[in-house]
Amino acid sequence: MNPATVQELIWAGVLVALAAFWPMMSNGYWLGIGVDVMMYTALATSWMLFSGPTHYISLASAAFFGVGGFVVGSGMSDYDASFWSMLALSAVIGGVLAALIGLATLRLSGVYFVIFTLGLAEMIRNLVSWVQNNFLGSRGLYVLTEFTDAHLYWMLLVTAGCVYLLGWIISRSRLGFALRIIGGDETVARHVGINTAMAKVILFTTTGVFGAIVGAIIAPRWSYIEPNQVFSPQLSFFVVIMALLGGSGRLWGPVVGVIPFLLIWNWVDSNFPNQSILVLGVAFLVIVYFLPHGFVGRIEQLRARARGR
Amino acid sequence: MYRRSLFGLAAALAVAGTSLFAQDMIKIGAIAPKTGPLAGGAVVTQWPNVRLWVEEVNARGGLDVGGEMKMLELIEYDDKTNPGEHIKLAQRLATQDKVDFVVAPYGTGFNIATAPIYGKFGYPMIAVSAITDKMEELTTRYPNLFFTLGTTTAFVDGVKEILIEQRDAGEIGNEIAMVNVADAFGIELADRARELFGEAGFDIVYDKSYPLGTPDLSPVMKGAKESGAKAFVAWSYPPDSFGLAEQAIIEDLDVKLYYSAVATSFPAFKGAYGNKINNVLGAGGTNVDNPAIAAYRKAHMDITGKVADYWASANTYASLQILEQAIVGAATLDREVVTQYIKDNSFETVMGELSFTNNFSNTFWSVGQWQDGVFRGVKGSNVIGAVPVRAKTGWSD
Numbered sequence: 001m002n003p004a005t006v007q008e009l010i011w012a013g014v015l016v017a018l019a020a021f022w023p024m025m026s027n028g029y030w031l032g033i034g035v036d037v038m039m040y041t042a043l044a045t046s047w048m049l050f051s052g053p054t055h056y057i058s059l060a061s062a063a064f065f066g067v068g069g070f071v072v073g074s075g076m077s078d079y080d081a082s083f084w085s086m087l088a089l090s091a092v093i094g095g096v097l098a099a100l101i102g103l104a105t106l107r108l109s110g111v112y113f114v115i116f117t118l119g120l121a122e123m124i125r126n127l128v129s130w131v132q133n134n135f136l137g138s139r140g141l142y143v144l145t146e147f148t149d150a151h152l153y154w155m156l157l158v159t160a161g162c163v164y165l166l167g168w169i170i171s172r173s174r175l176g177f178a179l180r181i182i183g184g185d186e187t188v189a190r191h192v193g194i195n196t197a198m199a200k201v202i203l204f205t206t207t208g209v210f211g212a213i214v215g216a217i218i219a220p221r222w223s224y225i226e227p228n229q230v231f232s233p234q235l236s237f238f239v240v241i242m243a244l245l246g247g248s249g250r251l252w253g254p255v256v257g258v259i260p261f262l263l264i265w266n267w268v269d270s271n272f273p274n275q276s277i278l279v280l281g282v283a284f285l286v287i288v289y290f291l292p293h294g295f296v297g298r299i300e301q302l303r304a305r306a307r308g309r
Numbered sequence: 310m311y312r313r314s315l316f317g318l319a320a321a322l323a324v325a326g327t328s329l330f331a332q333d334m335i336k337i338g339a340i341a342p343k344t345g346p347l348a349g350g351a352v353v354t355q356w357p358n359v360r361l362w363v364e365e366v367n368a369r370g371g372l373d374v375g376g377e378m379k380m381l382e383l384i385e386y387d388d389k390t391n392p393g394e395h396i397k398l399a400q401r402l403a404t405q406d407k408v409d410f411v412v413a414p415y416g417t418g419f420n421i422a423t424a425p426i427y428g429k430f431g432y433p434m435i436a437v438s439a440i441t442d443k444m445e446e447l448t449t450r451y452p453n454l455f456f457t458l459g460t461t462t463a464f465v466d467g468v469k470e471i472l473i474e475q476r477d478a479g480e481i482g483n484e485i486a487m488v489n490v491a492d493a494f495g496i497e498l499a500d501r502a503r504e505l506f507g508e509a510g511f512d513i514v515y516d517k518s519y520p521l522g523t524p525d526l527s528p529v530m531k532g533a534k535e536s537g538a539k540a541f542v543a544w545s546y547p548p549d550s551f552g553l554a555e556q557a558i559i560e561d562l563d564v565k566l567y568y569s570a571v572a573t574s575f576p577a578f579k580g581a582y583g584n585k586i587n588n589v590l591g592a593g594g595t596n597v598d599n600p601a602i603a604a605y606r607k608a609h610m611d612i613t614g615k616v617a618d619y620w621a622s623a624n625t626y627a628s629l630q631i632l633e634q635a636i637v638g639a640a641t642l643d644r645e646v647v648t649q650y651i652k653d654n655s656f657e658t659v660m661g662e663l664s665f666t667n668n669f670s671n672t673f674w675s676v677g678q679w680q681d682g683v684f685r686g687v688k689g690s691n692v693i694g695a696v697p698v699r700a701k702t703g704w705s706d
Contacts (some may be wrong), residue, residue, distance in 0.1 A: 028400040129491035224418035
């Protein structure tokens with residue numbers, strides 16, 4: 001992953017400003033797609049913050065997303081808390097959880113880490129159900145608010161913008177430099193005196209915070225929270241596929257992965273409703289065979305070729 | 310040139326075709342799971358009834374809307390048991406497909422999640438597979454949402470009444486073994502049951518939960534057996550209602566009263582365990598001796614090739630009959646008028662005469678029992694034909 005440039009930040013700012021007008025231009029269905037695009041953009045970009053430079057493939061997105069949704073559901077339903085206070089609390093809980101998990105597991109590498117993060121969402125789902133069952137009790141977790149899709153869209157847009165800005169700052173900082181070295185060769189990084197564990201934990205924590213925030217913002221859209229739905233493992237795979245499709249070389253990679261993926265997914269879903277899951281498999285094959293560095297890699301390759309001429 | 314004109318002809322035909330269709334068709338949208346955790350329930354209770362209703366109406370020549378016969382056109386999607394997916398598809402039905410009416414979703418959460426969208430477009434939603442204690446708050450918030458299958462409290466109350474009767478009859482004592490699936494619905498019911506059973510003087514000597522989808526229920530059942538309670542109550546979901554019965558048979562659970570919640574009323578439940586589950590109690594129930602129900606069950610079998618379940622199948626069909634009668638009665642496809650018609654009138658359905666007070670229909674079965682191969686209603690609200698409860702006597706064939 002290369003350090004981001006000032007030019008990139010300006011472009012990102014322009015894009016965010018333009019994207020803010022989407023709810024004024026689209027009707028229910030397309031606005032709904034917009035909410036999906038923003039949700040996955042935020043999730044995939046925050047995934048990229050950690051996995052891009054370090055090359056650790058994390059399937060934990062659903063775990064943090066679920067925690068966010070569950071905290072909002074439980075707080076608003078059982079304790080009459082406000083949405084905003086629960087949004088803040090879910091960010092804190094998501095962060096603490098990610099830090100604890102990071103401390104315990106970032107020594108794992110390669111496939112062990114992947115498998116662990118996949119099991120994580122399932123573990124947290126069971127833990128949450130157990131706590132709710134034994135200590136909280138429940139009359140169903142209702143999240144009834146006055147938010148419309150447009151409100152949620154803007155909240156997600158702001159979140160995605162914040163993720164990008166944070167990623168931009170990190171990638172130009174000493175921390176970002178350290179992470180790139182870790183991604184290149186962790187042993188070398190350790191030998192040159194980088195506290196690799198600390199660097200990884202910090203980044204994993206930001207992923208946890210943003211995952212939980214996105215889950216919390218989506219909760220009012222679902223209105224009724226069931227643990228086995230907010231902790232769906234499919235979400236983790238979606239995030240990884242979209243991020244890789246975009247390319248992990250640049251911070252803006254996920255954006256160019258999320259949009260085409262969701263458009264194709266929705267088109268297939270409405271025309272061949274029983275075959276949509278195939279898209280996931282085909283996307284994976286396309287990444288492996290044709291776009292090993294995602295759209296970003298292809299775009300930069302073409303750019304370099306054009307410059308070479 | 311030839312190719313182009315042919316193309317033009319085809320396009321013209323297509324345009325003519327759609328506009329022709331649009332005039333005498335009523336578009337009905339239906340979204341429910343065909344895959345995912347809730348698919349098992351939806352393919353038994355929801356989908357066959359939607360198809361049965363559409364086929365029956367079209368076989369009759371359609372619906373009479375103000376003197377014009379209109380056929381039904383069904384547009385169906387799979388929500389994959391995913392709320393995000395469902396919301397998106399609901400928006401699609403409303404703004405892209407522009408359906409005239411919708412079939413309410415399957416599952417409590419899905420009905421609540423789509424109520425704002427369908428409400429915005431004025432669709433009446435006659436929810437069936439949705440049970441909650443928040444009815445008043447929800448129907449005030451979403452005046453287009455109707456409930457027909459009862460409340461959480463009503464379900465626990467039905468079981469409580471049976472427990473009290475059996476205690477008075479000397480079949481069971483004060484001890485109850487209770488288990489629940491640790492998921493929204495199971496936790497909610499168990500929570501309410503602790504309160505209501507306690508008030509009635511019962512002692513829950515064994516109180517255990519297990520995670521949704523757990524493959525091994527044998528420790529749960531062993532614990533229930535060791536407690537020595539003569540009454541066993543499980544607030545369970547489809548996969549585990551089956552698993553619990555299987556373990557009860559293996560452990561030869563010595564109880565006089567055995568209750569498991571959702572899916573006990575499925576024909577497959579008896580298919581799996583035969584007469585071993587005789588006198589098992591479960592959520593739901595129906596009155597198969599009622600001629601209307603009997604005719605409905607026969608039509609269900611003839612057209613879909615499946616036996617209707619002994620609970621929400623009839624309610625689901627009844628909800629579609631209400632929609633049908635409201636469209637015909639209001640003599641328009643104007644959704645606001647049809648919604649108001651549903652609120653103001655009563656309807657002749659397979660469940661008897663149904664009407665709504667504050668968007669809530671108070672006619673439903675809450676507890677049923679397998680009696681000699683048929684799952685009969687034993688407790689309910691405003692229903693006729695409840696049979697007396699029998700004590701469970703062993704698990705042999």
